[in-house]
Amino acid sequence: MNILLLGAGGREHAFAWKLTQSPLCTKLYIAPGNAGTQNCGTNLSISPNNFEAVKKACLEHAIEMVIVGPEEPLVRGIFDFFQLDEAIQHIPVIGPSQEGAKLEGSKAYAKEFMAEWNIPTAAYREFTQANLEEGLSYIDTQTPPIVLKADGLAAGKGVLILNDKEAAKTELREMLSGKFGAASSTVVIEEFLSGIEFSVFVLTDGNNYKILPVAKDYKRIGEGDTGLNTGGMGAVSPVPFVDQIMMDKVETRIIQPTIKGLQARNITYKGFIFIGLIRVNNEPYVIEYNCRMGDPETEVVLPRLENDLVELLHKTHLQELHTLDIQLHPKAATTVMLVSGGYPEAYEKGKTILGADAIKDSIVFHAGTKMTEAGVVTNGGRVMAITSYGDHFQEALAISNKNATQIHFEGKNYRKDIGLDLIE
Ligand code: AMP
Ligand code: GLY
Numbered sequence: 001m002n003i004l005l006l007g008a009g010g011r012e013h014a015f016a017w018k019l020t021q022s023p024l025c026t027k028l029y030i031a032p033g034n035a036g037t038q039n040c041g042t043n044l045s046i047s048p049n050n051f052e053a054v055k056k057a058c059l060e061h062a063i064e065m066v067i068v069g070p071e072e073p074l075v076r077g078i079f080d081f082f083q084l085d086e087a088i089q090h091i092p093v094i095g096p097s098q099e100g101a102k103l104e105g106s107k108a109y110a111k112e113f114m115a116e117w118n119i120p121t122a123a124y125r126e127f128t129q130a131n132l133e134e135g136l137s138y139i140d141t142q143t144p145p146i147v148l149k150a151d152g153l154a155a156g157k158g159v160l161i162l163n164d165k166e167a168a169k170t171e172l173r174e175m176l177s178g179k180f181g182a183a184s185s186t187v188v189i190e191e192f193l194s195g196i197e198f199s200v201f202v203l204t205d206g207n208n209y210k211i212l213p214v215a216k217d218y219k220r221i222g223e224g225d226t227g228l229n230t231g232g233m234g235a236v237s238p239v240p241f242v243d244q245i246m247m248d249k250v251e252t253r254i255i256q257p258t259i260k261g262l263q264a265r266n267i268t269y270k271g272f273i274f275i276g277l278i279r280v281n282n283e284p285y286v287i288e289y290n291c292r293m294g295d296p297e298t299e300v301v302l303p304r305l306e307n308d309l310v311e312l313l314h315k316t317h318l319q320e321l322h323t324l325d326i327q328l329h330p331k332a333a334t335t336v337m338l339v340s341g342g343y344p345e346a347y348e349k350g351k352t353i354l355g356a357d358a359i360k361d362s363i364v365f366h367a368g369t370k371m372t373e374a375g376v377v378t379n380g381g382r383v384m385a386i387t388s389y390g391d392h393f394q395e396a397l398a399i400s401n402k403n404a405t406q407i408h409f410e411g412k413n414y415r416k417d418i419g420l421d422l423i424e
Contacts, residue, residue: 001310002027002062005041006048006078007069008034010337010367010385011295015069015309016040017363018302022310029061035376036366036384048073051081055088067313068095068271071292075105075153079268092270092317096291100262100269103289107149107158107188110289117261119254121286122147124190129176138189139168145192150175152183156231161192195280197287198239199297200250202258202273203312208321209259210312211251213237213304213328215297216422221344223417230344231382234336234400234418236393237300241279241422250277250284258289270316299365299385300333331389334396336404336418337367341411343381351378351409362388362403378409393419 001024005015013036019025020040028041031054037043046053049072058066066082068074077098082088095101102109108126113119127135139146146168150158158180162168168189175184201212215237221227254275262269274290274297293301302309306327315321340347349368353376356364365387368380386403390396397419404414 001025001064001314002029003065003067003310004029004031004054004058004061004063005037005067005069006031006054006073008032009069009295010365010382011293011298012069013037013040013365013367014298014302015067017365018305018309019067022308024308024310024314027061029057029063031057034366034379035369035371036364038371048078049076051078054078055085058088058091063091065313065317066091066093068093069292071101071104071153071290074098074101074291077101094313094316095271097268099265100267101291103273104291105153106151107288108151108186111188111190113261114286117257119257119286120284122191122193124188126151126186126188127172127176128186132173132176135172135176135187135189136169139165139172142189144168147190147192148172148175149188149190150180150184151186151188152180154180154183156229158183193278193280193285193287195278195285196241197276197278198242199294200255200275200277201293201297201301202255202275203271203316203321204259204273205270205316205319205321206263206268207319209255210321210324210326211247211255212326213301214239214242214247215294215300216419217294217297218415218418223415225421228344230339232294232296232337233339233415234334235294235296235300236332236334236396236419236422237297237304238332239422240424246279246282246284250275254284254286270319295367296335296337296382296385299335299387303333303363303387303389304329304331329389331391332393332396333387333389334393334400334419335365335385335387336397336400336414337382338384338386338404338407338412338414339382340368340378340380341413343413347381348411349377349379351411352376353378353383353407353409355407356384359386359403359406361399362386364403364407383409383412393422
């Protein structure tokens with residue numbers, strides 16, 4: 001099968017790494033990919049948001065399956081674009097329809113969906129410019145911290161947690177006046193939940209679902225979970241505090257009603273659902289849905305999956321997921337992200353990266369990297385994810401941390417404490 005994978009991050013390198021292990025994968029193309037995916041297949045210099053260019057590449061390379069890594073093409077409707085075009089409607093697209101992608105693309109939609117299906121989540125209200133005054137009064141009735149969320153996609157910056165009401169009111173005004181463009185023309189204000197977060201990944205074909213390995217990512221730039229939010233500085237899988245009792249609650253209270261809700265709304269959804277959860281008093285609550293896999297969670301989830309990924313995704317398309325069982329790797333995995341100096345604020349690109357190829361006891365997934373005549377250079381904030389296996393995550397962490405010292409580029413930064421808060 002010829003496969004086209006869309007995206008350019010560490011998540012996509014992990015997908016590419018896993019897909020090429022399948023005997024069912026004939027040729028793999030990645031658009032646009034990075035210096036790591038180039039070793040798994042052919043990079044195509046195409047933006048995943050340019051659907052016409054994606055279509056052209058599909059026809060040119062006789063693509064038989066498209067796998068969508070990031071959310072943006074899904075939220076923009078790439079699934080529907082394929083369905084509506086006779087020339088490419090035979091090509092399965094792994095990812096939800098545009099309506100399904102609203103679970104990530106609109107926080108207000110996701111909250112309303114959860115309310116309808118009684119899925120546990122923080123209490124909320126939504127506001128626009130038309131009822132701004134009501135929003136300001138609502139903030140007065142709340143006890144800080146106050147959580148404000150831009151309704152639409154805001155490149156991971158659309159959630160603000162304010163410790164005082166006046167600051168929250170100022171933010172609400174600014175958001176509704178276009179702080180995040182159209183993404184914040186609606187704002188969700190929700191109850192603050194205090195607890196520990198984890199991520200559950202589900203692959204669904206619309207009728208059936210499979211639960212993938214659970215993971216926890218580390219979003220803050222600094223050790224001890226301090227400093228600014230990032231795309232993710234590392235992840236572990238499994239997550240020790242997420243036991244079978246917790247997973248049973250997640251499955252019956254959250255996963256099953258989510259799938260039933262999608263079916264009841266006639267939403268076509270053949271792809272991944274990433275459920276961001278928080279444990280409050282030992283009960284799971286949904287913080288958010290994403291319509292794709294997580295990054296860097298994928299860099300620990302896929303290494304722990306023993307199944308043939310092409311087969312899993314093909315069965316997803318055929319709506320035959322019930323015929324397969326998920327096979328887990330017995331070891332734990334930890335990934336440590338190397339980032340550019342200055343990230344998540346301004347940083348420089350184009351720094352030469354040395355030492356990655358010599359690493360043999362970890363899997364080095366490229367994220368923001370690029371191949372140039374002078375070799376591999378940095379090309380983003382998050383540069384490489386170093387994934388290791390161990391009997392437990394600390395053992396895996398020690399290997400990743402050791403190897404983090406073996407990869408060199410100017411300004412390299414990383415957290416050495418991924419998972420250490422989980423030691424009981
Ligand atoms: P989101 O983009 O919805 O994942 O939110 C980003 C981060 O904000 C989450 O990972 C949480 O750490 C935090 N957050 C979001 N909603 C809440 C909430 N209701 N209570 C506490 N923290 C939250
Ligand atoms: N690691 C969080 C995300 O992918 O959204």
